[in-house]
Each structure stands twice: as structure tokens, then as C-alpha cells.
Amino acid sequence: MINLAARDILHAWGKFVFTGIGLGLLIGVTLIMAGVYRGMVDDAKVLLDNSGADLWVVQKDTLGPYAESSSIYDDAWRGIRAMPGVAQAVNVTYLTMQVRRGEEDVRCMVSGIAVGGPGTPGWPPWLVAGRHLTRGHYEAVADIATGCRIGDRLRIRRNHYTVVGLTRRMVSSNGDPMVFIPLKDAQEAQFLKDNDAIRQQRRRTAENPIYDRPGIPNLVDEVIAAQSFNPFVNAVLVQIDPNSHPEEVADKIRRWKRLTVYTRAQMENILVGKLIATSARQIGMFLVILAVVSAAIVAFIIYTLTLGKIREIAVLKLIGTRNTTIAAMILQQAVTLGLIGFVVGRIAATFGAPYFPKHVLLVPRDSFAGLLAVILICILSSIVAIRAALKVDPAEAVGG
């Protein structure tokens, strides 16, 4: 028996191909949306991987340092370093801000890293160009996605930094490229105010009667001095000994230091499960809408094509074609349309993904799931057309 669906498709190939291309662009957008979600998850994991930490010690009862603000004293690391099972403990700050590069602003996450070297938690694990930070001030290592080159000058708050090294795929959980600067500079940048604000703060402090007590002549000066530096960091990144268990070390820090500690799994849960949960739901909604629109398009096209063949279907039935053969013909056409659309969509997504501002990660599993979804949608969409075809009375082929 010849394949009626294939013959019909070959006969009207232009209709199928152009409809398939239109559907494919829709499927391409759907795959890109899924890729954006995967990219967000990947960004979160990359951030954790690149931090080089086993534990994140943050302000008590916060989800810091990525999902919430967290402040702990910058000398807390000493006590943590002395805990059993801890191999390294270093301060780190994170600040998402607009960094000035030349005449343009770049959205990025500025990370303040403590003195150390490659392998120290918080440090970029590798560079694609230049060198790591070697000076205590005004040097920066920037992700290549910032558009920086070696020797570029960045302005963070009032200070200028020279880019001495470049990294790749060092991004925040939002996908913003990272810029690494010395910890002291980062601490200062977090709370650095403009000159007017500093003068205003000093004037208010000096005029406050609480600090103008008889017998304590230098109190105001001491208070103002205390206000002029930032003794806080956002987190302490901890590497544990190879023979220690992360949860046991974390328990000890929680008990003795009265701080909140997250393991890698917990931090991943915060970033993926909480920080990008709303975005994931948003993307999920878009995927549902796109799936419904795709289904409507396939259903409409196949229904229209079927209605255009009512007389032929009546003749086919009259000369003895089984209902299953007619249903199979329509089903195969719907699935073929879906497959053309999927191939076009996959190609469009592959070539389009690099042009999206956010990291789009197309994974084979999503493509496979997309293919199954497309086939399922096409099967469901063809039901309306199949019902219409099966209702056709063979008597319609006979006049009168």
C-alpha cells in the first residue's frame, strides 16, 4: 500500500515547508526559552564552582551572600580557620553594580578577594589572558564578557582600576560578568559615599549631643573615624580538609561561631530553588503559552488542509479506504509538520542562541524532550482534523 500522507506532502511540499518554517521559528523560541532557564541554572553552578568553596559562612539567619545581603565581621575568618576540619577560610565580598568602562557602563558583579593566589577560595581559578592580582589596590581581573581588555581602566565608585587579567565564564547567578578586585578596595567600595554625603554625616555626628560629652573630648573624632571604614565582609568562604565531612564542619561553625553555614548542596538549592525560582516559573509560563500556540497552529493548519480534501476523503472512503488509513494519513502529516518545525526550530535556536544577551544553554535532553512534546502536540492537534475526516460521509462523493 502506498503512503498517502507522503504523496500528499510531496504534492503540496511548499505548503508544508513554509508552514513548517513558521512553526519552527516558534519552536526555536521555545527551545531558546528552555535554554535561558538552563543557562541560569548553569550560571548559578558556575558561580559556586568558581568560588572554590566547600562551605559558605554568612550572617546568621540570612540566605547570603548571593540571594540576600549578609554582613559578618572581617575578622571572623580567623576563628573559623582555627576550627577542626577547616583547610582555608577567606573573606569575600560581592557587590552587583554598574562599572564604568571608558564611556559606557557595564553591569557586573564586583567581588573582593582576600590576599592569596590561584586556588584560594574566591579567586578566579584560571585566566585566559594577563595575570592574577598581585597588588593590594587598584588592580582588577575582569571576565571577558565585560568587554574589557588588558590595560583597560575601570571606575568603581570614585576609584580607577587597571585590568591586569581576563577570565571566561566567571558570572554571577544573574549571568552578570564578574570583576575581581582586592578585598580592602571592595569593602571600601561597598560603603563609599560621595564627599557631600561624608561631610553631611560628619556634621550630623558632631552636632549630636550624645557624642559631645564633657570629659570625653575625643569621642566625636573617634566615632567619625569608626564611621569611615567598613569592617564587614559578605561571607567567609571555607575549604575543608579532604578527610572532613562538610556537614560536620558546618555544624561546628554554626554552634561555636553563631553564624549560618551552607554546604555546596544547600547553596545550590538556594540559588536554583529560590533565587531563580520566579524566573523559572515565568519561563515555564512562556513555555506553556508557546506550546498552546504551537498546538493551535498545527491544529488549524492540519484542520484546514483536511477540510480542503473533504471530497477526496469521501472518494477514498467510497472506494473502500479504511478509517484507520485516513486517520493515519492525517496523523502522519501532522507529525511531519511537527518534525519539519522541530528541525527548523533546533537549527534556529542553535544559530540564534549566541546572540542572546543572557547565557543560553541548549542541552540535548531538552531538545529530546522538545521533540517528544512537539510530536505529542501534533498528535493531539490532529485529533480535530481526524474527527472531521471520519465524519465525512462517503455518500458525499455521489451526487444528489
Next chain:
Amino acid sequence: MTGKGIGIQGLKKRYGRGDTAVDALKGVDMDVAPGEVVGLIGPSGSGKSTLLKCLGAVIEPTAGTMRLGAEIIYDDGWKVKDIRALRRDRIGFVFQAPYLIPFLDVTDNVALPSMLAGTANAEARRRALELLEALDVAHRARAMPSQLSGGEQQRVAIARGLVNRPPVILADEPTAPLDSERALAVIRILNEMAGKFETAVIVVTHDEKIIPTFKRIYHIRDGVTYEEQGQGRGFE
């Protein structure tokens, strides 16, 4: 399949129920021998199409008897289980318009009923080509229906109706869209094929040009048939 004609006795068809019921056929008798071509003539609303649909097992009569060859296929109810197979294997249809399947070439249009009956594709195509040869359209075997003239399309449609060697062919105004010359050519072909394959052919028509060619004519009026001897003229 060897043909032994078709016969009906007291065939009735009622549409609807109660006060709104309409008796489209009120007891039709008809007998067509193998190799015979008869005309079925009647005004609009006389019951021609209903009779054709009953004969073609497209709709179920209300009462009566229908014989196809030696077998009683209807006797106040269908006596065959698979009506679809009955239509496919034992009844050939030729329509007012050819209604060829636009996405199949001429050969496959003709071969399709045979393929549907389970014949291997190659054998079905061989039979189709034989018929196309007999109908003088073999040179268009690979053409698509849209590339054929009206007369060629109708000849292909006749070939499709004949491919399973059915004992009966029902032709529903097969010459309506054709001019006199082509209309007579189609009727001549139907006569030739009826003789060659021993097929009983019933031609429903309004066409004054071809009515004189029938040797026997059934008139139908108000759901009742009347038999009349035709002129049986030649086709020149």
C-alpha cells in the same frame, strides 16, 4: 471476479420518521445483466441518487432485496458483514466529476482500489496500466490529474472503477461536464469495458446526447421505476 449482474426487487428507502418521513424509493425493481449498460433517467427529486446510493451500499435501504451476482447482499437488512469491502471489491464507481486523488499520479489513482484490497503494489500498477492501455490513456500514466484534460480524467476515473473487476459499475452522470463527442466516447468506453469484463453498468444521466445509446432504460419517478426499451444507437 466473474460478473452475474445486479438485481433488486421491491427496494424501498424511507428518510426520517413519523409525520416527516419521506419515501424516496417505494419499491424499485431492476435487473441488469453482465455486460449490459442501462440508463437510469428521472427528474430531480425522483430518487435517482438514493437508488444509486443504495445500489452502491453507501446507504442502507429500508426494505427489499438486492442481489449482486448470485449472492443476496440485502434482504431487509445487509447480508454481508463488511460493507466497506463490498464497495471496494465488488462495486465500481464513476462520478459526475472524475474526483481523482490530486496527489497521486494516474497509475496510482487507478491502482489505489486494488492496493486497498490487498493486492501488491506492483501487481496493482500492472493491472492499472493494462486498463489505461485499454482506455487509451497509458501515455499519461505518470501524469498528475491536474495535467489531464477533462476527457482523459474521466477515462482514468473509469479505469479506477474497473480495476478490481467489479460485477457492477455505477456511473453517476459521467458525461455531464463533457461535450457531445467526449460524452459519446465515454459511453462507448463503458460499453466496451462492460462487454470485455462482463460488468453490469448503470448510468444515471440527464444527458439527452447519450440517452439514445442505451438499449434499455429505467425511468424513475416518485420513487418507482418503469422500464423502457431504448434506441440503442451507435456512437458515431
